[in-house]
Amino acid sequence: MTDSKYILSLDLGTTGNRAILFDQRGNVVGQVYQELTQHYPHPGWLEHDALEIWQDTSNSIQQVIAENKVNPLEIAAIGLTVQRETCLLWDKTTGQPLHKAIVWQDRRTANLCDRLKAAGKAAIIQQKTGLVLDAYFSATKLAWLIDWVKQNQPGINWDNVMAGTIDAWALWNLTGKQVHATDVSNASRTMLMNLDTGDWDESLLELFNIPRQIMPEIKPSMGIFGQCDRDLIGAEIPIAAIFGDQQAALYAHGCDRPGLLKCTYGTGCFLVAQTGTTITRSHNQLLSTVAWSTKEQTNYALEGAIFTTGASIQWLRDGLKLITDAAETESLCHQVDDTNGVYFVPALSGLGAPHWDMKARGAFLGITGGVQQEHIVRSVLEAIAYQVKEVVDAVNQDSDHPVSLLKVDGGAAKNNFLMQFQADALGVPLERPKVLDATAQGAAFGAGLAVGFWDNYQQLISDRQVDRVFEPGAGQAPAQDNFAMWSKAVARAKNWIE
Numbered sequence: 001m002t003d004s005k006y007i008l009s010l011d012l013g014t015t016g017n018r019a020i021l022f023d024q025r026g027n028v029v030g031q032v033y034q035e036l037t038q039h040y041p042h043p044g045w046l047e048h049d050a051l052e053i054w055q056d057t058s059n060s061i062q063q064v065i066a067e068n069k070v071n072p073l074e075i076a077a078i079g080l081t082v083q084r085e086t087c088l089l090w091d092k093t094t095g096q097p098l099h100k101a102i103v104w105q106d107r108r109t110a111n112l113c114d115r116l117k118a119a120g121k122a123a124i125i126q127q128k129t130g131l132v133l134d135a136y137f138s139a140t141k142l143a144w145l146i147d148w149v150k151q152n153q154p155g156i157n158w159d160n161v162m163a164g165t166i167d168a169w170a171l172w173n174l175t176g177k178q179v180h181a182t183d184v185s186n187a188s189r190t191m192l193m194n195l196d197t198g199d200w201d202e203s204l205l206e207l208f209n210i211p212r213q214i215m216p217e218i219k220p221s222m223g224i225f226g227q228c229d230r231d232l233i234g235a236e237i238p239i240a241a242i243f244g245d246q247q248a249a250l251y252a253h254g255c256d257r258p259g260l261l262k263c264t265y266g267t268g269c270f271l272v273a274q275t276g277t278t279i280t281r282s283h284n285q286l287l288s289t290v291a292w293s294t295k296e297q298t299n300y301a302l303e304g305a306i307f308t309t310g311a312s313i314q315w316l317r318d319g320l321k322l323i324t325d326a327a328e329t330e331s332l333c334h335q336v337d338d339t340n341g342v343y344f345v346p347a348l349s350g351l352g353a354p355h356w357d358m359k360a361r362g363a364f365l366g367i368t369g370g371v372q373q374e375h376i377v378r379s380v381l382e383a384i385a386y387q388v389k390e391v392v393d394a395v396n397q398d399s400d401h402p403v404s405l406l407k408v409d410g411g412a413a414k415n416n417f418l419m420q421f422q423a424d425a426l427g428v429p430l431e432r433p434k435v436l437d438a439t440a441q442g443a444a445f446g447a448g449l450a451v452g453f454w455d456n457y458q459q460l461i462s463d464r465q466v467d468r469v470f471e472p473g474a475g476q477a478p479a480q481d482n483f484a485m486w487s488k489a490v491a492r493a494k495n496w497i498e
Helices: 051-068 110-118 120-127 138-152 165-172 202-207 245-252 312-318 328-334 375-398 416-425 438-450 457-463 476-493
Strands: 006-012 016-022 028-035 075-082 088-090 162-166 181-183 217-219 222-227 238-242 261-265 268-274 289-295 298-306 343-345 363-365 406-409 430-433 467-468
Touching: 006 051, 006 165, 006 238, 006 438, 016 051, 016 438, 051 165, 051 245, 075 165, 075 245, 075 438, 088 138, 088 165, 088 343, 110 138, 120 202, 120 217, 120 467, 138 476, 162 165, 165 181, 165 222, 165 238, 181 238, 202 328, 222 438, 238 245, 238 438, 245 261, 245 268, 245 289, 245 298, 261 375, 261 438, 268 375, 268 476, 289 343, 298 375, 328 375, 328 416, 343 375, 343 476, 363 476, 375 476, 406 416, 416 430, 416 476, 457 476
Parallel strands: 006 075, 075 238, 181 217, 261 406, 406 430
Antiparallel strands: 006 016, 016 028, 088 162, 222 238, 261 268, 268 298, 289 298, 343 363, 430 467
């Protein structure tokens, strides 16, 4: 592919949408980012406007190409990576969503999950999908959307309705409304895919009253999904990889064999451990999930999904207005030696792994009159690290090989205080790469390898530069001692709402 110079990666995340161009060496050439509006119609509910996501995506693609004076014909392939469990319904004749997309953090279907648990369905769902029965996943959200459409748009022709996660919606639009498909890594997060067969499970579709014909076709993560519509950028470019965002980061870090794991510090924290080509079942509330697949083989992973990490820093900024910029938290934390006895429980959307408590809510405990802004901020950052420690402990219990190194990425991984505290709390080193956009990089690697733009995955991985390694230091003892008190705070915030 002599004329090709670039891979275009689209990273459609929870808080924003990004288009990034990578060159032959796997480096970022240019990028465009647009923040995404968060809609909170009720406490615990969160929605995105899918038309805004697509508009921002197409604008970002055009802008990154124009700003970097790239000829679209020089782009070898497009890789797509997305926030995972967020889903929507749309009308294929009008191209319009039937309701706003329901975001993975949304808890509106917690009661439906409770009813299914009471009906004894949790074990069979976990057996078939590898997932814990929770409102986090797409199945109950799609069930809610279908009910809503039936009530509010009774005349709808269900032959024209399409369902999907954000990758399916983006792919359908990218291909000029031609291709309705998803990849196996995203499908494995819907709570509708059978992990053993890699296809939609008929009995689960029936359980959630979801018609099979509205669901996208499941394809391998790497391979040609379709061609980008010529009208979008003046060239037909193959869309050659689709990954869930956490799986894309795992791929970028080179975690392709058992014993390797990474943690992405984004809106939530997602700790994913590669388990190879066999499905590994957790005994400690971790999720069994697909890492990625090619036509030849499927790789699996264990995952600890933590719902609220970077989102709690965003809340300090936009909600409490204690900071004006996330970067300020680092210096604020260094201004005090500890949290002055304050512990924060980041259950702003319930608790994910290893608790899976949809009824938990956020809390500050241990507040006394001497507590200042810096203590509050530091308690929030420490809580992020402690949540990761809980999941690493669970991974260690599930595995024959204890975690000896954690590879990190994501926006909050820029925070040196947080990374050092994390290394101290875990007692193992953390490795931070130069390129923190590992999700976008992973999708680019997958797409480039699928079309022969690159031919050696191991070479790509070994060429990635490490920015810094954080070794456990003098803060180890207090960080580990305070974990017990933080766990006590978590216990008090659990099962809060009726």
